[in-house]
Amino acid sequence: MKCRVCRGPAVIDVRRQNANYCRDHFLRMCRDQVTKAIDEFGMLRPEERVLVAVSGGKDSLACWHILRELGYEADGFVIGLGIGDYSLESTRFARSFAEERGWTLHETSLRDDHGFDVPTAAKATHRVPCSACGLSKRHLFDAAAREHGYDVVATGHNLDDEAAVLFGNVLRWQTDYLGRQQPVLPARNGFPRKVKPLVRLGERETAAYCVLAGIDYIVEECPMAAGNRHLGYKEALNAIELQSPGSKHDFYFGFLKRASGRFLTDAEAEQNDLDACGKCGAPTTGDICAFCKLVDRAGGHEPVVLRDRR
Numbered sequence: 686m687k688c689r690v691c692r693g694p695a696v697i698d699v700r701r702q703n704a705n706y707c708r709d710h711f712l713r714m715c716r717d718q719v720t721k722a723i724d725e726f727g728m729l730r731p732e733e734r735v736l737v738a739v740s741g742g743k744d745s746l747a748c749w750h751i752l753r754e755l756g757y758e759a760d761g762f763v764i765g766l767g768i769g770d771y772s773l774e775s776t777r778f779a780r781s782f783a784e785e786r787g788w789t790l791h792e793t794s795l796r797d798d799h800g801f802d803v804p805t806a807a808k809a810t811h812r813v814p815c816s817a818c819g820l821s822k823r824h825l826f827d828a829a830a831r832e833h834g835y836d837v838v839a840t841g842h843n844l845d846d847e848a849a850v851l852f853g854n855v856l857r858w859q860t861d862y863l864g865r866q867q868p869v870l871p872a873r874n875g876f877p878r879k880v881k882p883l884v885r886l887g888e889r890e891t892a893a894y895c896v897l898a899g900i901d902y903i904v905e906e907c908p909m910a911a912g913n914r915h916l917g918y919k920e921a922l923n924a925i926e927l928q929s930p931g932s933k934h935d936f937y938f939g940f941l942k943r944a945s946g947r948f949l950t951d952a953e954a955e956q957n958d959l960d961a962c963g964k965c966g967a968p969t970t971g972d973i974c975a976f977c978k979l980v981d982r983a984g985g986h987e988p989v990v991l992r993d994r995r
């Protein structure tokens with residue numbers, strides 16, 4: 686196996702590209718793919734301050750690392766979600782990554798700062814944990830960007846994630862979601878711009894990037910994700926990709942190029958005029974934002990005890 690670029694010994698193959706790479710050229714290829722995504726979708730300007738949503742996993746740490754390597758002023762933000770040992774560990778990985786490099790990591794804790802955690806919120810609302818978790822993450826990242834003066838929030842969503850979300854949205858023809866499934870969501874009504882710089886990299890590549898760049902990340906997946914639809918869609922797409930490398934890329938980028946524009950009106954119809962939340966000041970369609978309602982509902986409950994998984 687020889688590197689596509691230098692013909693030296695390769696350490697990894699990327700079947701979608703029908704190419705092999707040595708360590709250095711693989712890392713360069715990853716950075717080049719991020720640069721290409723940033724340019725193609727107008728994600729970032731050089732002088733902008735970026736807040737990276739960090740979980741301690743491979744994608745968010747690779748995202749932060751690559752943005753820094755490319756010269757962006759990027760800091761991290763981690764949320765203690767209160768999902769037992771998984772959350773403690775993931776915060777630890779995020780902290781030591783930042784400390785080793787002397788980079789700024791902002792932190793908040795659902796339990797300490799808002800009086801609830803993800804398992805408690807799931808119980809109080811009778812919804813799946815990912816629903817309260819996603820809502821909290823979106824709210825807190827937006828709020829942190831406003832509070833600390835960042836222009837953009839970057840997340841570590843990769844090609845596998847985006848293809849799986851697209852697959853789910855198409856299966857149910859959720860046209861409003863399809864209209865919003867973009868690698869860039871422009872700033873509007875007090876919400877910062879949201880960007881996904883890793884959309885041109887697969888999950889296997891972000892993991893390999895971390896290993897080859899010497900980044901320690903939490904390998905364990907969130908225990909709440911087990912059995913959810915998203916994982917099922919990923920498995921289905923992996924089976925297709927195995928037979929036909931490049932399918933995920935063609936599915937997702939074909940959608941962006943040829944179909945996503947057709948759903949924009951469905952998404953736009955969703956956007957009403959926004960007011961400031963009466964409690965926290967965040968932009969919202971009602972008097973009180975969804976996060977503050979969640980705090981009200983989940984805040985008074987005793988913590989749910991998670992079984993020790995070790």
Ligand code: Q46
Binds near residue numbers: 909
């Ligand atoms: S952390 Fe939260 Fe994910 Fe865990 S509870 Fe679901 S949304 S799976 S990215």
Ligand code: ZN
Binds near residue numbers: 688691693708709710
């Ligand atoms: Zn090489």
Ligand code: ZN
Binds near residue numbers: 965974
């Ligand atoms: Zn609020």
